[in-house]
Amino acid sequence: xxxxxxxxxxxxxxxxxxxxxxxxxxxxxxxxxxxxxxxxxxxxxxxxxxxxxxxxxxxxxxxxxxxxxxxxxxxxxxxxxxxxxxxxxxxxxxxxxxxxxxxxxxxxxxxxxxxxxxxxxxxxxxxxxxxxxxxxxxxxxxxxxxxxxxxxxxxxxxxxxxxxxxxxxxxxxxxxxxxxxxxxxxxxxxxxxxxxxxxxxxxxxxxxxxxxxxxxxxxxxxxxxxxxxxxxxxxxxxxxxxxxxxxxxxxxxxxxxxxxxxxxxxxxxxxxxxxxxxxxxxxxxxxxxxxxxxxxxxxxxxxxxxxxxxxxxxxxxxxxxxxxxxxxxxxxxxxxxxxxxxxxxxxxxxxxxxxxxxxxxxxxxxxxxxxxxxxxxxxxxxxxxxxxxxxxxxxxxxxxxxxxxxxxxxxxxxxxxxxxxxxxxxxxxxxxxxxxxxxxxxxxxxxxxxxxxxxxxxxxxxxxxxxxxxxxxxxxxxxxxxxxxxxxxxxxxxxxxxxxxxxxxxxxxxxxxxxxxxxxxxxxxxxxxxxxxxxxxxxxxxxxxxxxxxxxxxxxxxxxxxxxxxxxxxxxxxxxxxxxxxxxxxxxxxxxxxxxxxxxxxxxxxxxxxxxxxxxxxxxxxxxxxxxxxxxxxxxxxxxxxxxxxxxxxxxxxxxxxxxxxxxxxxxxxxxxxxxxxxxxxxxxxxxxxxxxxxxxxxxxxxxxxxxxxxxxxxxxxxxxxxxxxxxxxxxxxxxxxxxxxxxxxxxxxxxxxxxxxxxxxxxxxxxxxxxxxxxxxxxxxxxxxxxxxxxxxxxxxxxxxxxxxxxxxxxxxxxxxxxxxxxxxxxxxxxxxxxxxxxxxxxxxxxxxxxxxxxxxxxxxxxxxxxxxxxxxxxxxxxxxxxxxxxxxxxxxxxxxxx
Numbered sequence: 032x033x034x035x036x037x038x039x040x041x042x043x044x045x046x047x048x049x050x051x052x053x054x055x056x057x058x059x060x061x062x063x064x065x066x067x068x069x070x071x072x073x074x075x076x077x078x079x080x081x082x083x084x085x086x087x088x089x090x091x092x093x094x095x096x097x098x099x100x101x102x103x104x105x106x107x108x109x110x111x112x113x114x115x116x117x118x119x120x121x122x123x124x125x126x127x128x129x130x131x132x133x134x135x136x137x138x139x140x141x142x143x144x145x146x147x148x149x150x151x152x153x154x155x156x157x158x159x160x161x162x163x164x165x166x167x168x169x170x171x172x173x174x175x176x177x178x179x180x181x182x183x184x185x186x187x188x189x190x191x192x193x194x195x196x197x198x199x200x201x202x203x204x205x206x207x208x209x210x211x212x213x214x215x216x217x218x219x220x221x222x223x224x225x226x227x228x229x230x231x232x233x234x235x236x237x238x239x240x241x242x243x244x245x246x247x248x249x250x251x252x253x254x255x256x257x258x259x260x261x262x263x264x265x266x267x268x269x270x271x272x273x274x275x276x277x278x279x280x281x282x283x284x285x286x287x288x289x290x291x292x293x294x295x296x297x298x299x300x301x302x303x304x305x306x307x308x309x310x311x312x313x314x315x316x317x318x319x320x321x322x323x324x325x326x327x328x329x330x331x332x333x334x335x336x337x338x339x340x341x342x343x344x345x346x347x348x349x350x351x352x353x354x355x356x357x358x359x360x361x362x363x364x365x366x367x368x369x370x371x372x373x374x375x376x377x378x379x380x381x382x383x384x385x386x387x388x389x390x391x392x393x394x395x396x397x398x399x400x401x402x403x404x405x406x407x408x409x410x411x412x413x414x415x416x417x418x419x420x421x422x423x424x425x426x427x428x429x430x431x432x433x434x435x436x437x438x439x440x441x442x443x444x445x446x447x448x449x450x451x452x453x454x455x456x457x458x459x460x461x462x463x464x465x466x467x468x469x470x471x472x473x474x475x476x477x478x479x480x481x482x483x484x485x486x487x488x489x490x491x492x493x494x495x496x497x498x499x500x501x502x503x504x505x506x507x508x509x510x511x512x513x514x515x516x517x518x519x520x521x522x523x524x525x526x527x528x529x530x531x532x533x534x535x536x537x538x539x540x541x542x543x544x545x546x547x548x549x550x551x552x553x554x555x556x557x558x559x560x561x562x563x564x565x566x567x568x569x570x571x572x573x574x575x576x577x578x579x580x581x582x583x584x585x586x587x588x589x590x591x592x593x594x595x596x597x598x599x600x601x602x603x604x605x606x607x608x609x610x611x612x613x614x615x616x617x618x619x620x621x622x623x624x625x626x627x628x629x630x631x632x633x634x635x636x637x638x639x640x641x642x643x644x645x646x647x648x649x650x651x652x653x654x655x656x657x658x659x660x661x662x663x664x665x666x667x668x669x670x671x672x673x674x675x676x677x678x679x680x681x682x683x684x685x686x687x688x689x690x691x692x693x694x695x696x697x698x699x700x701x702x703x704x705x706x707x708x709x710x711x712x713x714x715x716x717x718x719x720x721x722x723x724x725x726x727x728x729x730x731x732x733x734x735x736x737x738x739x740x741x742x743x744x745x746x747x748x749x750x751x752x753x754x755x756x757x758x759x760x761x762x763x764x765x766x767x768x769x770x771x772x773x774x775x776x777x778x779x780x781x782x783x784x785x786x787x788x789x790x791x792x793x794x795x796x797x798x799x800x801x802x803x804x805x806x807x808x809x810x811x812x813x814x815x816x817x818x819x820x821x822x823x824x825x826x827x828x829x830x831x832x833x834x835x836x837x838x839x840x841x842x843x844x845x846x847x848x849x850x851x852x853x854x855x856x857x858x859x860x861x862x863x864x865x866x867x868x869x870x871x872x873x874x875x876x877x878x879x880x881x882x883x884x885x886x887x888x889x890x891x892x893x894x895x896x897x898x899x900x901x902x903x904x905x906x907x908x909x910x911x912x913x914x915x916x917x918x919x920x921x922x923x924x925x926x927x928x929x930x931x
Contacts, residue, residue: 056642056750060635062599066742070184078759079189081129083526090126091531092118093515094190095539095547096198098137099172100144103182105573105581105619106540108591111188112607113570113684114538118189119738120679121535123763129531130189131518133196134176138465138507139233139402145171145464161463161502168464182592187600187741189759194527196518198510199466206517207466207510208485210558215470215483219418220458222470222481226332227457229410230400231355231370235461236414237400238506239454241546242407244396253321253388254381256281259297259306265290266388268320270395271330272381273374275300276361277350278307280326282337285311287322301386302377303362308344312337329411349411353461370408415459415468415503419553423450426552429562435552437567438682439613442541449545456550458506465504473498512550515563532559536566538682541615544569568682574616581619589619598628601740605630608688608739630692631743634736637700638747641729644711645722649752653727655720659820660706662772663779664728667698669770675735676765691736699732702783706824726752731764781814782821784851789829792847792858795925797872802863803832809840809855818854847928866929873926880919887912 057064073079081091092114097107118130142156145168149155156164183190196203214220228237252272257264267281278300283290290309297306314337315324328338329349338345350361357365357373364380365373381387398407427450429435430443437443459468471488473480475496482488482498491498510517515537519528533555539548548567555563574580575587582588594603605627610617657665671694678687710721730751737744737758748758789806798804806829808818815836818825822834842848845866846857860866890896891908900908 056635056639056747058639060599060632060743062601062631062742063596065746066185066187066600069742069745070187073189073757073759074184074192076757078757079130079191080193081191081527081531082127083530085127087125087127089129089530089535090118090121091129091131091534092536092538093131093518093534094133095537095543096133096135096196096511096514097179098140099134099176099179099197100137100140101179103179103186103591105589105591107179107183108186108594108603109573109607109611110538110540110570111183111186112604113568113611113682115186115188115604115741116608116684116738117536117538117679119741119759120763122189122759123734123737123761125762128189129191129194129527131194131196132180132183132188132190132192133514133518134180134198135507135511136197136199136465138460138462138504139235141168141172142462142464143233143402156463164463185592185595185600187604189741194518198507198514202520203510203513203517204466205485206513206521207505208469209522210513210554211469211505211509212483212485213558214417219421220415221418222413222415224411224413225416225455225457226328226330226335226409227412227414228398228407229353229412230403230405230407231353232403232405233400233462234353236412236457236459237407238457238508241401242398243401243404244398246394247397249393249395249397251320251391251393252378252381253391254301255386255388256301256323256325257299257386258293259299265293265298265309265323266321267323267325268391269325270393271374272377273357273365273370274327274330274350275325275377276303276357276365276373277327277329277348278303278325279328279338279346279348280307280310280341280344282310282312282315282324282326283322284313284315284317287315287317289317289322301384302380310337310341310344312340331409335411347411351408351410353410355408414457415470415501415505417456417458419453419455422553422557423453423549425556426450426549429552429556434562434565435567436565437569439569442544442567442569445541446544446549450549456506458509459501459503460506461503463504465507466510468501468503468505470501471498472501508546508550511547512554513558515551515555516559521558532563533561534564536568536682537564538568538570540572541569542572566682569613570611571614571617573610573619576618576620578616578618580616594624598624599631599742601743602628602631605688605692605739608684609692611684613683613685630696631740633696633700634740634743634747637695637704638729638750640704641725642750645726645752646719647752649719649722649726651726651730651753652723653720654723655716657724658710658720659775659779660703660710660824661721661724661728662775664699664703665724665770666772666776667694668728668731669766672731672735672764673766688739691739695732695736699728703728705828709823709827733758734761734764737761778817778821781817781852781854782824785818785825785854785856786829788849788851788856789825789831789858792849792856793830795921796847796860796864796929797869798860798863803830804858804863805833806831806835807840807843807846807857807859808834808836809857810836810838811853814852814854845929847925860929870926870929873922873929877919877922877926880915880922884912884915884919887915 094114095110114130118128122128146156159167211220228239228242230237249270251268251270253266253268254272254275255264256267265281269275281298283294293309294311296309298309300307314333315322326334326337326345328335328345328347330351338347348360350357351370352358355370357368357370359366361373365376368376378387399405400407427447430446437446469483469485471482473491473494473496475491475494478491478494478496480491480493482492487500488498490496515534516528516532519525519532521528537548551563555561572580579587591603602624606624609627610619610623671690674690675687678690707721707725710717733744733748741759745758748755789804793804810818815838818836825831826834842857843859845861846859849856887908891912897905
């Protein structure tokens with residue numbers, strides 16, 4: 032095995048080597064004693080800091096900026112673990128890694144937090160005024176805004192903290208103004224009246240993708256609209272009867288024979304006593320409902336578009352205030368009522384006047400604010416918009432031609448479908464915390480010039496009059512869309528921008544593909560002339576044990592900080608890696624977490640065994656020829672290196688983690704450490720060779736584990752013999768020529784099968800743990816030669832006192848038998864166990880299993896159970912039945928052997 036050198040590094044910390052550890056590795060794994068100390072040391076030594084002057088190839092990644100109001104949740108734990116695995120691996124591969132940290136100012140969420148605090152003090156932002164309120168939010172940010180950044184350190188995230196950014200810092204603010212002004216100059220940003228999604232609680236506009244649609248049980252109310260001339264009426268069905276107060280027309284399909292003669296007539300608007308026209312428009316579906324649609328242009332987007340097609344016939348009347356109450360246009364009786372109170376009043380009045388024809392139950396999707404979950408109101412408002420079609424076309428082309436690649440690839444279609452049907456983006460928000468729109472309005476009524484510039488003008492450039500800035504701020508996602516290049520110093524041409532853009536990969540969850548990923552693609556191509564990232568790795572959302580979405584309202588959330596107190600950061604990180612299977616949701620279960628904590632203990636105990644069996648002067652360069660066990664473990668290690676590397680190259684984190692788990696637990700610990708014990712206790716030459724190979728394998732194993740488990744591996748590494756730099760700067764393992772030996776693996780596999788088979792017989796037949804058994808093996812072909820050189824290992828690990836390999840052997844009486852790799856194994860049981868008692872025990876267990884099987888068969892033959900129970904419950908019961916059958920068959924086989 033070749034000696035693996037540590038990576039050559041540049042920068043001030045390159046010459047530093049780890050000081051000798053102060054004490055031996057403690058007898059118990061206690062992550063709380065090592066994790067914080069190692070993180071502080073890494074950060075102090077500048078090991079996370081990128082170097083734009085480096086000659087190493089760059090690797091860059093930007094964090095999806097968490098909200099400044101946030102604290103670490105399980106989704107952050109998953110997403111940042113995956114990013115850290117990639118960043119640490121790339122450093123070990125000799126890359127100059129920049130992982131950019133930072134927070135989003137989270138306009139609506141942060142303003143809500145501070146406003147709640149003010150309410151406790153019996154005051155409000157309006158009492159303070161804009162300047163003092165903004166100052167108060169900055170104070171809150173200074174005091175509480177760093178919480179999640181500290182928690183990311185706790186997780187072990189190796190972010191370059193020297194380049195931490197905030198979406199409202201001076202540099203990013205300059206980038207935002209630059210982009211706004213340029214897009215406005217090109218006509219891609221405009222201001223206009225349009226129906227937007229309005230949150231009456233937050234009192235701000237929301238973009239389409241900030242509106243969450245929830246299936247809601249509602250009603251269709253069928254309402255009679257009489258003709259003004261008294262000749263009859265039309266029936267209109269609506270889910271929002273309160274908005275009829277703002278109707279300015281009713282519409283029918285021009286091809287609908289039922290209503291063709293009524294087009295152009297006047298109809299009386301119920302409760303309002305005003306005449307409105309009947310118009311014809313293809314928008315109306317003649318086969319849906321009554322085929323007649325009320326037109327309320329101020330409160331419905333489709334109705335607004337109808338109005339634009341019929342400007343001479345259809346007017347517009349807004350009947351609602353921004354807070355969701357009805358205004359004076361709704362009429363004296365309804366003005367001031369909440370919209371839902373108004374709904375009840377309108378329905379009561381319609382019924383009293385005999386105009387409510389019928390009520391039908393109706394299931395429909397209702398928009399809710401993604402922040403406060405208030406029902407969103409379609410609302411006519413003057414807002415700022417970005418024209419998206421011209422920006423979307425290049426961003427779609429970049430995905431189609433492979434410049435941007437999605438993993439899993441299935442998300443490509445989701446991205447393209449949304450982009451092909453994209454609508455203009457409403458970017459103005461009626462709040463105070465955020466990037467204020469860089470537009471100023473001349474206050475001279477005769478001028479009314481709109482000035483869009485990066486810095487406040489002293490006066491109107493047209494007439495010299497006083498100007499006032501637009502009070503609105505930009506959608507938080509506007510600044511986030513610039514994140515891959517604004518964080519690197521754009522619009523200045525910085526060394527970081529030149530070196531690290533485009534970034535190498537984006538790791539994010541699928542629920543913000545539209546919010547963030549698509550918008551970054553558009554803005555990066557527009558302002559940098561290149562994609563913002565090459566790969567988009569879409570990670571899963573973490574669900575509960577049943578795979579359901581976690582939410583506080585459901586009470587199924589878990590706190591990653593509590594989990595880290597129990598398992599340590601490494602245990603949580605490994606759990607996250609294991610469950611990341613590139614599906615939409617992955618299930619988080621306590622047993623998986625406990626399994627990973629056990630894995631940490633396994634690694635720790637293995638490290639203690641290795642250290643106790645290494646002399647101080649042993650070298651990582653193997654000495655002497657590797658024996659069979661060394662060849663086997665090196666071959667298995669080489670395969671593991673290849674599997675981990677290949678899995679990470681395509682972002683299959685679960686496969687990489689599972690390969691490491693299987694190698695460390697089952698092959699290195701359960702087999703290699705057991706096999707090597709005899710050599711470690713042998714004569715000096717054999718011991719030295721065993722030690723050097725053991726150290727070489729353990730050294731490389733720790734390197735492979737480090738990106739997943741940085742703390743425990745760095746601590747163990749620091750105790751290994753020899754002068755060592757940080758493990759974080761050691762070289763990433765690569766497959767080595769000549770190490771893979773399939774024939775050795777095959778031979779060792781046969782030995783392992785034999786030992787497994789003997790151990791199973793011992794367990795199933797209740798052979799006392801300390802008792803040694805006789806083993807007779809009947810081989811076929813050349814297997815005898817393969818086993819002959821491993822008799823000592825088989826006898827030691829299977830607790831065999833006498834082993835005979837004989838191709839002509841016959842089964843002794845009262846023997847347990849098994850088949851392993853084509854070999855027949857016989858273990859005489861007479862004298863080892865009380866045969867009569869064992870037969871009685873087996874017969875009793877068989878009867879118990881038969882009773883369980885009878886009950887299970889009855890349950891699964893019950894048609895009501897099969898038809899009503901969820902499919903996964905039925906599957907679980909079927910699996911239980913199969914388990915009972917297999918156990919019964921195995922016990923019957925054992926009983927038969929004892930009766931022979």
